[in-house]
Amino acid sequence: MARFDDRVALVTGGGSGIGRAISRRLATDGAKVAVADITGDGADETVALVEEAGGTAISVPCDVTVLDDCTNAVATIDREWGRLDFAVANAGIVGFGGVDDVEDEDFNEVLDVDLYGVFRTAKAALPLIKRSGGGALVFMSSVEGLVGSSFLPAYCAAKTGLLGFCRSFAHEAGPYGIRVNCVNPGFTKSPMTEPLGMDDYWIERTPLGRIGQTEDVAGVVAFLCSDDADFVTGQWLAVDGGLTSIR
């Protein structure tokens, strides 16, 4: 028996980077995984990788800025598998620029995906997780949810906002046996960060002397979904090689 046999997971932003690694890890641990992404090709590729490794996954089109997309994704999961145990709200975008340069709509766009998109995912998933007898939600925050960063004001606001949302929602969901936690990755190699060419900058500042790999984050998400984290809710956990433990 794998630890997540008979469990079902939803992973938003599962078509790339960290979300792909999470989808693969949960599937390797036995879960059936719905890979939800705005980019169908990316989600299909993730499904193919999961299936190649002997796991079970489906691709579900979903733009987390649209509540109906999120509820339709959960309805698809219900039709396919009749239950939902884990929802990983991972979809995210980054937006650069100081307050002086960032326009209202740019700021809003980042919040719409990175903060409200998590709210919509949670809202859509809650009824089916409740009906399934409980489970776990994991929200993808960031070290930028723990400390400020110049030229990332909207991203920092969204990722910090997730911590408050997580704590409040954990309170609401706890009586249903549903745990809610945040993961806060440091600089992690993915299609989001590769074009930035900042690996050496972050390696120098990280006690463990390397940047993160997507699998580092996926392992911690799997832990937070697992029974090993059965008494953990309303918390955040940095996966950053010690970056935010020093100044």
Ligand SMILES: NC(=O)c1ccc[n+]([C@@H]2O[C@H](COP(=O)([O-])OP(=O)(O)OC[C@H]3O[C@@H](n4cnc5c(N)ncnc54)[C@H](O)[C@@H]3O)[C@@H](O)[C@H]2O)c1
């Ligand atoms: N890579 C890092 O260094 C890092 C660090 C901290 C936090 N994060 C967070 O981890 C998450 C994943 O990042 P990544 O590095 O894998 O980036 P990525 O760009 O490789 O993956 C993001 C995925 O989200 C999807 N997505 C974007 N907008 C969407 C929407 N509206 N609806 C549905 N899907 C959407 C994209 O299509 C993509 O598949 C993000 O929330 C990001 O903010 C990343």
